[in-house]
Amino acid sequence: MSGPNTDYDPVEVTPLKAEEVERMRDEAVAAIAAAADLEQLKQVRLDHAGDRSPLALANREIGALPPQARKEAGARVGQARGAVTKALGERTSVLEDEHEQRMLVEERVDVTLPTKRRRAGARHPITTFSERLSDVFLAMGWEVAEGPWVEAEWLNFDALNMGPDHPARTMQDTFWLEPADAALVLRTHTSPVQARTMLSQQPPIYVVCPGRVYRTDEVDATHSPVFHQIEGLVVDEGITMAHLKGTLDHMTTALFGEGITTRFRPSYFPFTEPSAEMDMVCFVCRGVDSDACRTCRGEGWIELGGCGVVNPRVLTACGIDPEVYSGIAFGFGIDRMLMFRHNVTDLRDVFEGDVRFASAFGTEI
Amino acid sequence: MKAPLSWIREYVDLPADVTLSALTDRLTMLGLKLEAVTNPADAVTGPLVVGRVLTLEKEPQKNGKTINWCTVDVGDANGTGEPQGIVCGAHNFVEGDLVVVCLPGAVLPGDFEISARKTYGHLSAGMICSAAELGLGTDHDGIIVLPADAGAPGDDAFDVLGMDDPVIEFEINPDRAYALSLRGIAREAALGFDLPFTDPAARDTPAANADGHPVVVDDAAGCPVFVARSVSGFDPTATTPGWMATRLEQAGMRPVSLAVDVTNYVMLELGRPIHGYDREKLSGAVRVRRAAAGEKLTTLDGVVRTLSAEDLVVTDDSGIIGLGGVMGGETTEISETTTSILVEAAHWDAVSMFRTGKRHRLTSEAGKRNERGVDPEITEAAADRVVELLVELGGATADAGVTVVGTPPARVSITIPVDLPARISGIDISAETTLAHLRAVGCEVAIDGDTLTAVAPSWRPDLTDPYDLVEEVVRIVGYDQVPSVLPPAPAGRGRSEAQRLRRRVGTTLAGAGLVETISYPFVGDADWDRLGLAEGDERRTALRVVNPLNNEEPFLATTLLPGLLKALARNVGRGTTDVALFETSLVFEPTGAKAPLLGVDRRPSDEEWASIEKAVPRQPMHLAIALTGHAEDAGWWGAGRLASWSDAIGTVRALADELGVELTVTATTREPWHPGRCAELRIGERVIGHAGELHPKVCKAYAVPARTAVAEIDLDALLEHATTVVTGPEFSSFPVAKEDVALVVDADVPAAAVEAALREGAGELLESIALFDVFTGEQVGEGKKSLAYALRFRAPDRTLKEGEASAAREAAVAMAAERTGAVQR
Known part of the structure; x- marks a missing residue:
C-alpha cells in the first residue's frame, strides 16, 4: 500500500487510470458472469468486490491524488464498483433462482406416506349422544338436571307414587344397598332427579335428566345392569298432553328428520296419569312397506319409552300444588336409541371399553 | 292374558266387519296391548277333512x-269318492268312528308335509x-274321535274342530286387573265398538242362609267377603269336556x-x-285369620312354608289349610276320589296378597289377580257359576246351604x-263426551254444575283419583286425538358451568388421543387385593350391594381403576396393544346413615329433606386414565415413543x-x-389425585402390560377450581x-424445586422457563444431575437494556x- 502522496502534484497513479479501472471492472463482471453457482460466486465476490479486490485497493489510492484529481477518480472507481455490485446482485438472483429450482426438484417427497403418528381419541357415544339429546331440549330453553346414582329409596320410589306395596316396585329389579334397612338403592331410573328438581324449585320447571341407571339384569346382547335414560319434566300452569306430544314430536324430528313423529298408546306408570307408551315413526322405512324393515321389524313404528301427565300425587309429595300446576314427563333409554339409530347390535359393546367401539363415533354424534 | 276370540264373542256380538286386526288395534289403543295372535288354523294347510x-x-x-290298516270314507274330498287307505298306529278308535283325516298335500305344524307313501306293506x-x-x-292320547253328529265324511274339519279360533294375547298393565278375565276383555271390546255387552257375572244367585258350611272371618280387613257353597255327589271320574x-x-x-x-275356567271367565x-277332609268351621309368625303350611306345590304374622290363612279345626287367596294347602286338596266339594269365593285385601306373594316368592294365576284387585261384588256369582258347572259336568247336586260372610x-x-279431561289432555272434549265415556266404563255419573x-x-278398584277418570275419558276419545303443541318454556340458561366443564374435559382428553370408556361399578375384595391396597386403605371401605349380580363383586367402586384396568386388559387381549383410555364416573363413599322413608301426602320438611341428603x-365424580403401548407410533419417520x-x-x-x-x-x-414413580397432584394444599406408573405387581394382577401408566383424580375438585371467566391477557x-x-x-432434588427457585429469583422480567x-454422568459427578433451562425475559413496556437479562x-x-x-456448570 502506498502512503499519502505529498511529494508531487499532480501525480499519475496507475490503478486509477481510466483504462485500468475499466479493465478491473470488466474482469470483475466477466468473472461474475462466469460463476456457475453460488459457491463460485462467493469466491468471485471476495476476489472482485471484497476488501482486497483490485477496485477496493484502487479506491484507497484516491487519497493519494491531488485534491483536484480526486473527484474524477472517485467517480470513476465508484461507477466501476457500482457496476460490479449490480452484476453481482443480478447474478446472485439468477443463481439463487437456479439453486431453488434445483432444491425444489431434489426435495420432492412421497406425500402419500402415512402421516398418523398419534391415534385419535374419542368420547363415548353414550356421552355424545346424551349431549345431542340434551341439545334439542336446551335449544327450547330447557335445562339439564342431574342427581346421584346411589339414591334414597324414598326418592326413587315413594315420591314417585310407588309405595312399598306398589306392584311397579317389583317390576324394576332393584339393587339394594346394605344394610338392608338403609333405604338406599342404585337408582332404577332417572326419575328421582325429577323429584329432586321439584323439591328444589317451584314451577315453571323445564328440565331433561340424562343419566346412568341400574337394574339387576344379567348381561346379554340387549340387557345390561347399567344403562342410561333420559327423562324430561315440565311443570307449569296449563300444561297438557298436547305439550307432551309437541315436545316429543319436536325431539324425534330434530333427531331423525322431518316427518318422524310420535304416537301414544295407553299404558300404566305410577308416576303419570294418564300414562302412555310412545312410539316414533320408523326412520328407516317411515312406515311404508315396513314388512321387510329390519329396524322396526315390520311394525312401521319404533317403541321409545313411557310418558304421561305427572300424577298429582307426585306433585304433592314434591311440594307443588296440583291445583295450580300440571306436569308432563317422559323417559326412554339412551342406549337403546343409540343402538337403533346407529345400528349397534350388541349392547355389550357399550360397556366393554373396546376402543374400536367408541373410536368409530369420534367426538360428536 | 290369552283370550280366544270365540270366548270374547260370547259376551259381545262383534259384527263381521270388525276384523281381528281392527279388534286388536282398538283394544291396544284402549290400553290392552296386543302381544301376539296365535291361530292353530294358520299352522295347518288342508285338505283336512272328516272321515268315517x-x-x-x-x-x-x-x-x-x-298297526291298523284302515279304509276311511272321506266323501268326495279325495276326488274319487273311493275309500282312502291309511295306516294308523293309534288304537283308541273302532270301525264306524268319525275321525279327522289329512289327505296328501296337507301340511301340518312344523312344515310336516303329508303325502301318499308306502309303509308296513x-x-x-x-x-x-x-x-x-x-x-x-x-x-x-291317540287320534281325535269326533262325536257321531260332528259331521259327514268329506266335511271340512277346520270348521268341525273349531280350529279357526285366534287366541289373542294381551299385555295387561297392573292397573287393569279387570282385563285378566274374559269378562273384562269383552267389556273393553264392547266399549271400543259401542256394542252391547253381556255380563257373564250377571246372574241370579241364591240368598245366603244358615245352612251353609260355617265360616268365621276374624280379619274382615284382610278378607272383606267370604262366600262358601258346596256340592255333593260329584263324580270324581267325570272328565273335563273338550271345549x-x-x-x-x-x-x-x-x-x-x-x-x-x-x-280355573271360572277364574278366566270372571277374573275371580x-x-x-x-x-x-274339612273338620269344623272354616276360619280366616292372620297367621302367627312361624306357623307352617305345606302348599299345593309341595313346599313347606313358614308363615309370617302378616299372612292371611284359612284354617279349620285341623289347623291351617291354605294361604288365603294365594295358594291352598295339601291336606284339603281335591283328589281323584273327591265327591263333596266346598267352593270358596273370597275377596282378599290386595296389599296383603301382594306382600304374601312377594314374601313367599309365590306367583300363581290366583295370586296375580288377587294382588291387583278383583271385583268384590261378584263373589256370589262366581261361586254360583262354579256350582253350576260342577252340577252340569260332574253330575253333582248343589247343596242348599249358602254362606256369605261380610x-x-x-x-x-x-x-x-x-x-x-279436556284441560289435561289438550283435546277439545265436550261435557257430554266426558259423561258418556265415564258411563261407558261403568261409572255412575252425576253432574252438578261445573263438577x-x-x-x-266395582270391577275398577284402580279408579280412585281425579286423573284416573281423565285417563278413562281420554283413552276412549283416543290418544291419537291429542294435538301436538310445544310448551311455552321460559328462556333457559343453557348448560350449567359444571356440565360445560365436563364436556370440555371430555373433548380435551379425546383431543389428546384418549378414548372414553364406561365400566360397571361393581368390584370385590379381589380388586382391592389386586390393587395392593393395605388393610386400612380408605378405598376398601365401600358401599355393599345386598343383591349383587356376582357375589364376588358386591361393592360399589371407590376408585375407577379396577374397571379401567379391566377394559385395558380386554383391549390388549383383543390385540390392540397401544391403548389410551379415560373414564369419568361417580365413585361411592359410604356414609353409614340410613335414609328415612317419608310420607308422600306433602313435601318433606326441611329437617326431613336434610336427613335424606x-x-x-357422597358421590364425587372421578376421572381416571390408563395408558399402555405407544404414545406416538413408530413409522418411516423413526422410532415411536x-x-x-x-x-x-x-x-x-x-x-x-x-x-x-x-x-x-x-x-x-x-x-x-410404582413407589418411585408416583406423583401427588395438588391444588394448593388439597390433594386431588395421583398419577404415574402402575406397580409391576398390579400390572401382573390385572394382566395389563408392564409400565402401564395410570392417573385418577377427583374431577369435581379440579372443576371447582377451573377458571371460568378468563381475564384477557396483556402481552408485550x-x-x-x-x-x-x-x-x-x-x-x-426435584426439578420442580429448582424451577420454582429460578422463577422466584428471576423476578418479574421472566416470561417463561423450560427445562430442556x-x-x-461422569462430567457432573456421582449422585448429581445437570438440569438445563431456557429462560426468556421480556419487559412489558420497553426493550431490555444490555445486561438486564443476564443480571x-x-x-x-x-x-x-x-x-x-x-451450582452453575
Whole structure:
C-alpha cells in the first residue's frame, strides 16, 4: 500500500487510470458472469468486490491524488464498483433462482406416506349422544338436571307414587344397598332427579335428566345392569298432553328428520296419569312397506319409552300444588336409541371399553 | 292374558266387519296391548277333512307294534269318492268312528308335509290325526274321535274342530286387573265398538242362609267377603269336556281334573279366583285369620312354608289349610276320589296378597289377580257359576246351604271439574263426551254444575283419583286425538358451568388421543387385593350391594381403576396393544346413615329433606386414565415413543392447564402406583389425585402390560377450581431476551424445586422457563444431575437494556443455589 502522496502534484497513479479501472471492472463482471453457482460466486465476490479486490485497493489510492484529481477518480472507481455490485446482485438472483429450482426438484417427497403418528381419541357415544339429546331440549330453553346414582329409596320410589306395596316396585329389579334397612338403592331410573328438581324449585320447571341407571339384569346382547335414560319434566300452569306430544314430536324430528313423529298408546306408570307408551315413526322405512324393515321389524313404528301427565300425587309429595300446576314427563333409554339409530347390535359393546367401539363415533354424534 | 276370540264373542256380538286386526288395534289403543295372535288354523294347510272308518285290520309287526290298516270314507274330498287307505298306529278308535283325516298335500305344524307313501306293506294315502299333530294341545292320547253328529265324511274339519279360533294375547298393565278375565276383555271390546255387552257375572244367585258350611272371618280387613257353597255327589271320574280343556289350554293353563278345571275356567271367565276344598277332609268351621309368625303350611306345590304374622290363612279345626287367596294347602286338596266339594269365593285385601306373594316368592294365576284387585261384588256369582258347572259336568247336586260372610267394600266416588279431561289432555272434549265415556266404563255419573261425581264400578278398584277418570275419558276419545303443541318454556340458561366443564374435559382428553370408556361399578375384595391396597386403605371401605349380580363383586367402586384396568386388559387381549383410555364416573363413599322413608301426602320438611341428603352417600365424580403401548407410533419417520409415567402426569397437567388450574406435583407413594414413580397432584394444599406408573405387581394382577401408566383424580375438585371467566391477557410487543443456564444439583432434588427457585429469583422480567435437558454422568459427578433451562425475559413496556437479562439470570441462579444447592456448570 502506498502512503499519502505529498511529494508531487499532480501525480499519475496507475490503478486509477481510466483504462485500468475499466479493465478491473470488466474482469470483475466477466468473472461474475462466469460463476456457475453460488459457491463460485462467493469466491468471485471476495476476489472482485471484497476488501482486497483490485477496485477496493484502487479506491484507497484516491487519497493519494491531488485534491483536484480526486473527484474524477472517485467517480470513476465508484461507477466501476457500482457496476460490479449490480452484476453481482443480478447474478446472485439468477443463481439463487437456479439453486431453488434445483432444491425444489431434489426435495420432492412421497406425500402419500402415512402421516398418523398419534391415534385419535374419542368420547363415548353414550356421552355424545346424551349431549345431542340434551341439545334439542336446551335449544327450547330447557335445562339439564342431574342427581346421584346411589339414591334414597324414598326418592326413587315413594315420591314417585310407588309405595312399598306398589306392584311397579317389583317390576324394576332393584339393587339394594346394605344394610338392608338403609333405604338406599342404585337408582332404577332417572326419575328421582325429577323429584329432586321439584323439591328444589317451584314451577315453571323445564328440565331433561340424562343419566346412568341400574337394574339387576344379567348381561346379554340387549340387557345390561347399567344403562342410561333420559327423562324430561315440565311443570307449569296449563300444561297438557298436547305439550307432551309437541315436545316429543319436536325431539324425534330434530333427531331423525322431518316427518318422524310420535304416537301414544295407553299404558300404566305410577308416576303419570294418564300414562302412555310412545312410539316414533320408523326412520328407516317411515312406515311404508315396513314388512321387510329390519329396524322396526315390520311394525312401521319404533317403541321409545313411557310418558304421561305427572300424577298429582307426585306433585304433592314434591311440594307443588296440583291445583295450580300440571306436569308432563317422559323417559326412554339412551342406549337403546343409540343402538337403533346407529345400528349397534350388541349392547355389550357399550360397556366393554373396546376402543374400536367408541373410536368409530369420534367426538360428536 | 290369552283370550280366544270365540270366548270374547260370547259376551259381545262383534259384527263381521270388525276384523281381528281392527279388534286388536282398538283394544291396544284402549290400553290392552296386543302381544301376539296365535291361530292353530294358520299352522295347518288342508285338505283336512272328516272321515268315517270303514274297515280296520290290526296287523302285528316284527318290531312288536301293531298297526291298523284302515279304509276311511272321506266323501268326495279325495276326488274319487273311493275309500282312502291309511295306516294308523293309534288304537283308541273302532270301525264306524268319525275321525279327522289329512289327505296328501296337507301340511301340518312344523312344515310336516303329508303325502301318499308306502309303509308296513301298504300305500298309506294320508293320516288320521291326533290333536297334538294339529297343534291343538299336547295332552291327548291317540287320534281325535269326533262325536257321531260332528259331521259327514268329506266335511271340512277346520270348521268341525273349531280350529279357526285366534287366541289373542294381551299385555295387561297392573292397573287393569279387570282385563285378566274374559269378562273384562269383552267389556273393553264392547266399549271400543259401542256394542252391547253381556255380563257373564250377571246372574241370579241364591240368598245366603244358615245352612251353609260355617265360616268365621276374624280379619274382615284382610278378607272383606267370604262366600262358601258346596256340592255333593260329584263324580270324581267325570272328565273335563273338550271345549273347556281347549279353552284352558288356549288361555295358557293346563287341564288337571274336572273340579280344578272348573274353578280355573271360572277364574278366566270372571277374573275371580276360586278355591275348592274336599269337603270331607274339612273338620269344623272354616276360619280366616292372620297367621302367627312361624306357623307352617305345606302348599299345593309341595313346599313347606313358614308363615309370617302378616299372612292371611284359612284354617279349620285341623289347623291351617291354605294361604288365603294365594295358594291352598295339601291336606284339603281335591283328589281323584273327591265327591263333596266346598267352593270358596273370597275377596282378599290386595296389599296383603301382594306382600304374601312377594314374601313367599309365590306367583300363581290366583295370586296375580288377587294382588291387583278383583271385583268384590261378584263373589256370589262366581261361586254360583262354579256350582253350576260342577252340577252340569260332574253330575253333582248343589247343596242348599249358602254362606256369605261380610259385605263388599263401598264403591269409590270421585268428583272432578267436568272440563278436567279436556284441560289435561289438550283435546277439545265436550261435557257430554266426558259423561258418556265415564258411563261407558261403568261409572255412575252425576253432574252438578261445573263438577261431576263418578262412582267407580266395582270391577275398577284402580279408579280412585281425579286423573284416573281423565285417563278413562281420554283413552276412549283416543290418544291419537291429542294435538301436538310445544310448551311455552321460559328462556333457559343453557348448560350449567359444571356440565360445560365436563364436556370440555371430555373433548380435551379425546383431543389428546384418549378414548372414553364406561365400566360397571361393581368390584370385590379381589380388586382391592389386586390393587395392593393395605388393610386400612380408605378405598376398601365401600358401599355393599345386598343383591349383587356376582357375589364376588358386591361393592360399589371407590376408585375407577379396577374397571379401567379391566377394559385395558380386554383391549390388549383383543390385540390392540397401544391403548389410551379415560373414564369419568361417580365413585361411592359410604356414609353409614340410613335414609328415612317419608310420607308422600306433602313435601318433606326441611329437617326431613336434610336427613335424606345426609344419608345419600357422597358421590364425587372421578376421572381416571390408563395408558399402555405407544404414545406416538413408530413409522418411516423413526422410532415411536412409548407411553410412560410422564404421560399419565402430563395428561392431567395438560387438562389442568386447559382449565386454568395451577397444579402442584410432588413425589409420593401410594397404591397401586410404582413407589418411585408416583406423583401427588395438588391444588394448593388439597390433594386431588395421583398419577404415574402402575406397580409391576398390579400390572401382573390385572394382566395389563408392564409400565402401564395410570392417573385418577377427583374431577369435581379440579372443576371447582377451573377458571371460568378468563381475564384477557396483556402481552408485550418488545423483543425477547433468551438466556440458557445449566445447573448441577444432587440427584434427589426435584426439578420442580429448582424451577420454582429460578422463577422466584428471576423476578418479574421472566416470561417463561423450560427445562430442556436432564443429564447425569461422569462430567457432573456421582449422585448429581445437570438440569438445563431456557429462560426468556421480556419487559412489558420497553426493550431490555444490555445486561438486564443476564443480571436476572444470575439472580435466578443465585436463588437456585441458595434453595437447592445448585451450582452453575
